[in-house]
Amino acid sequence: MPNSNLGLDFLARTLRTIGIVLLIFLPFGVYYFGTYTALAVFSGGVWGIVNLIFLSAVVRSAIRPEGIDTARLVVALLVKFPLLYLAGYALLKVPQFSPLNLLIGFSICLAVLALKALGRALLGLDKGPNKSDNLGEAVR
16 A cells, blocks of 8 residues: 655654654663653653644645645744744753753654655655656656
8 A cells, every 4th residue: 555645644653653762762761861861852852743743734834725824824833933942942941951862852853754754765665556766767
């Protein structure tokens, strides 16, 4: 069952995978790295998940076949930029959280997203029966 695009289904699966990775990391991180280090990485990862959710809401509101949904776009922008980034700044100001550990947590979303896209590309999951790697074959 090939999926023809990296659309909303891909994003939902990626967010679920990020959540699972964070939940698996948390107990092992507490044991091996300490409570505050594990909580910093976990908090940064949760912030990254919420950021990705609101980023997709902004894009879905702005790029639609029917036109821009102004009300949703304004709400998403007001939540994403001032509130979400204020929360990220507040995380950086927690004295027990190292900025490096928060950065690792923030970056987990990007790493999982890139690895999932790379995996789909390497396994050829987005190729249907009529699709081809070679542009010349597609034109013929």
